[in-house]
Amino acid sequence: MKTKATSLDIAYQAGVSQSTVSRALRNSPLVNEETRKKIHALAKELNYKVDKNASNLRSQHTGTLALLLFEDPTSDDSMINPFFLSMLGCITRAAAKNGYDLLVSFQQLSEDWHADYEDASKADGLILLGYGDYVDYEDKLKQLNEQETHFVRYGTIEEGQTGVSLGCDNFSGGYQMTQHLISLGYQTFAFLGGADEHCPEFKDRYLGHCKALREANIKIVPHNQIDAISTEGSGFSAANQLIQQHNLPEAVFCASDMIAVGALTAFQKQGINVPKQVALAGFDDIQVAHLTSPELTTMQQNTKLAAEVLVESLIKKIHDLPVESALIPAKLIIRESCGGKPNG
């Protein structure tokens, strides 16, 4: 085994003290330009890198962010929700852009996630991501807060909730989509997706949906709201249940694209044409949304922006700057699955 170079080796070869090497490497203005250059050259030559554990231990911060991804326990073990996977990609980029490393961890198993990362000095702060049932997590979030652990979560904003939450404007998204469907002339509706406090983002989408319906004097049919989690299989089942109820509505708004994709298959298997016999809309604008046939009309979440806001807010929290919860607007993407004229 080769032995790794340390700052002492460099100090020895440069004929300066170890402190000076440390300063030079961090480009402290306290160091003479020439010695600084000499030391940098030597470091490069010896393939020296500052030991992160040592510097973290000494300076008491890590320069890394931990992303904790909560998965729907019911979802297929091998598959991660594509929306979160894409968020993960954007967050990694955003973290790198801000000079932080990113530790990624799936959290369906560990019970101790609320403490494992920042408390163990693995990360300076946590990003919580997932269609998590924050009702269940609330206690742990409280505990995080008491321990002064820095965290931000991606999700809904609620009265009196613990910590900072960044999220998509689900209510307005549900509202906009429904208005669009109404403007297309549809009169009867269904909503596929859980709508209670255990799936708060879906609930907000549903509430926005209902608001648009009420404004247009369209009756809300309670049994046309059918629970589903964000998987194809769940969307498939929910759509089949809807079909069996008879009186198929003219338009079906799904709480997520994954649900919509499953519903699309269900309709097509029953010989029900989308959009001619039923209009179908999703939410998220994941990649598959424009690859189905018909292409899916949906509300686009701006994952890149969301990731940046998440990372930047967390960094602010780490530096004890004030951060507010905030909503990120969703954008209506009109394609083929609802009839009307596609705009993109």
Next chain:
Amino acid sequence: MKTKATSLDIAYQAGVSQSTVSRALRNSPLVNEETRKKIHALAKELNYKVDKNASNLRSQHTGTLALLLFEDPTSDDSMINPFFLSMLGCITRAAAKNGYDLLVSFQQLSEDWHADYEDASKADGLILLGYGDYVDYEDKLKQLNEQETHFVRYGTIEEGQTGVSLGCDNFSGGYQMTQHLISLGYQTFAFLGGADEHCPEFKDRYLGHCKALREANIKIVPHNQIDAISTEGSGFSAANQLIQQHNLPEAVFCASDMIAVGALTAFQKQGINVPKQVALAGFDDIQVAHLTSPELTTMQQNTKLAAEVLVESLIKKIHDLPVESALIPAKLIIRESCGGKPNG
């Protein structure tokens, strides 16, 4: 700011030495069962976690793996290749299963990736992932090897290559798929995807394709191999180029599903029916493959297994155990896009 509990705090409260606390917390058999329990209880009460930086520094290993994801520089900035995103998910799981944390990093920018992680004691080893142009990287890999940095890469296996490589059996995959197409009665073929040393996995798929063709005495038409990288847009362009060449072949084998998805759109825009007028096959079996219409016949990569092998091999390397390069078989998934009878 609250001050974090240290092992000394626990030692004080438990009335033992700090060494004993350290031992107890790592469940050393050297510690009396009762004191062990007392210390664990105290740790929980005080919300104590072992400081990773301190323990890593002292023990000289990190318990984390770094995943370096090389992206096709030409691909859309906001979008990560879905195949690698799914690998990422599986690798995170596999790392967790083996008790390691995972540091994730995209590497299109940094020049120093070959040293940044293990040398800085951020990780015990590196996983290299991406349709990377390993021709360009070879020098850096050599350097990694010289520094005795532990790494494994996901990719092709080549004569005299540096380090351990795990990958899909692309050659056999290309061969199998082509045999399947031939068995369906197709006589003329195109291959969409780069086939030179800069995209070694595509090249192997192409070589397997050619072997099957030769065995069936089917002429290989060089201008029917059209370069493409693994994006929809590139697949779209390649298919359009093929269409403009006239004499559309009966079957088009795409080097990846993303290419196939783009090609499908191109064919459909030109009113060319898939599979009636042209059969279309992909590779990877990414999620969208079964959502297109017609559903895509493809070669499935076993991402879960690949991730586990990758992680386990790297861990072996870290422990200086011998590791061999290995190929993971791909599986033919017959759906609709090539005609014939779907099997699943």
Next chain:
DNA sequence: CTGAAAGCGCTTACAG
């Protein structure tokens, strides 16, 4: 601008 010294919070020989 530079150096000597302390100390971050652990793990691990060493001695008992």
Next chain:
DNA sequence: CTGAAAGCGCTTACAG
């Protein structure tokens, strides 16, 4: 089974 002590490789007051 337990404790006292050294030391991992840095950063950072402190003194000059």
